[in-house]
Amino acid sequence: MTRAPRRLRRLGVAVTALVALTLAACDPPPGEDAFYTPPASLPSQPGSVIRSRPSIFTLDPVDRTQAAGIRSWQVLYRSTNATGGANAVSGTVLVPEAPWTGLGPRPLVVYAPGTRGVGDDCAPSYTLAHGADYEMFFIKALLDQGWAVTVSDYEGLGTPGQHTYVVGQSEGRALIDAARASTRLAGTGLSSSTPVAFYGYSQGGGAAGWAAQLESTYGSELNVRATVAGGIPGDLTAVAEHLEGSPFVALALLASIGLDAAYPELDLETLVNDRGRALLAETEGFCLTSVDGIGTVFETALSSRGDYVTRDPLADPAWQARLAQNELGGTKPAAPVFQYHALFDEMVEYQQAADLRRSWCDRGGNVTWTALPLAEHVLGLVEGQPLGIAWLSARFAGLPTFGNCLLP
Secondary structure, eight states, X not given: OOXXXXXXXXHHHHHHHHHHHHHHTSSXXXXXXXXXXXXXXXXXXXXXXXXXXXOOOBSOTTTOOXXXXXXXXXXXXXXXXXXXXXXXXXXXXXXXXXXXXXXXXXXXEEEEOOOOBSSGGGOHHHHXXXXXXXXXXXXXXXXXXXXXEEEEOOTTSSSSSOOOXXXXXXXXXXXXXXXXXXXXXXXXXXXXXXXXXXXXXXXXXXXXXXXXXXXXXHSTTSEEEEEEEESOOOOHXXXXXXXXXXXXXXXXXXXXXXXXXXXXXXXXXXXXXXXXXXXXXXXXXXXXXXHHHHHHHHHHTTOOGGGTBSSOGGGOHXXXXXXHHTOTTSSOOSSOEEEXXXXXXXXXXXXXXXXXXXXXXHTTOOEEXXXXXXXXXXXXXXXXXXXXXXXXXXXXXXXXXXXXXXXX
16 A cells, blocks of 8 residues: 655644644534434425524634625435435524525535545535535625525535445435425525525535436426536446556545445445454545544555455446446436536546436437536545536526537
8 A cells, every 4th residue: 555755744733733623623513413313204395494403604713703695504404315215314404594686596505525535524414514614605696695505515525325426316416406405495585486506516516417418307397497416426437447556546436335325235344354354444424624534545546456355346237237327417407517527637537528428419409518628636625616617607697609610
């Protein structure tokens, strides 16, 4: 196993120490907070609000000052897992206090978070309430448009059970049901006529893409206007092969944990060797922004999945079947999509995203595709947001878009 120089590990400790100390000194984490534990019996209707409470949305990790002009709630709502069973998912609903001055009702953006880990302490509803979420300024930029924003924690982040990382069949439904719950939550001013969009990057881009595909059959009553999705891991097999031997092998490990959580019959533990078993125990509840999380990324860098398994999951028929069920592109999104990707993305392979765009286009989707020629993965998140906001503003204003599927 390749180990990082000690100074890099010390840098990771320094970067995360303030956040860790801030969170530890504040509210109990989700694993110790009864709010996140669902009742024994769940509502029958997806999107039902199980419980809610006022919350804080802050950009200030020290004093936790509420962001001016924003009302915030934490919610626990009923959703559906990857195999069709009822589950409970937590999240955050954010609504600007200023009256909406645009056309029609105030729009709602359902924000799909990017990769943060698989531990409950990574739940955005927790980190956003402590000014410790790396996407909080991107979320604030959406709120600054006057839009309401709902941030889903996905299945297993915050709530009991393992997080189903990058499992689109779960994440897409969690986003759709987050929209439903938001329009049913008292005091938000949102309703069944609220214009809705899905928005996300990286893991969130995949989740938003799945929400876009599933909406016509799973959430057809919603007034979905558009989807903005960047850095999409649409083909998990291709992404895993791209990560092989790279500095970001840990992301493939997280994906295997997520798939195993969604589909218990995959039984990941039967495939790993002693080294892999130790790594699974080490990463069971870790967050990428924690000391342990950064350490794991460095320790697994440049390794191979063969270092941790006795049998390759990508060659196993059961794994192949579940991976195929979570490959985007089989159905066109009903609403227009703005899809963007960094040309030099070192984490989520560019070509599989370009192939997804072509699949959606070939099925009659309305897709506006943008390649970011001077960006890698992190810069893609930064450079893509103003483009996504401008495009989405036009959709909420009722302007048509014809996409660019005719371009190569």
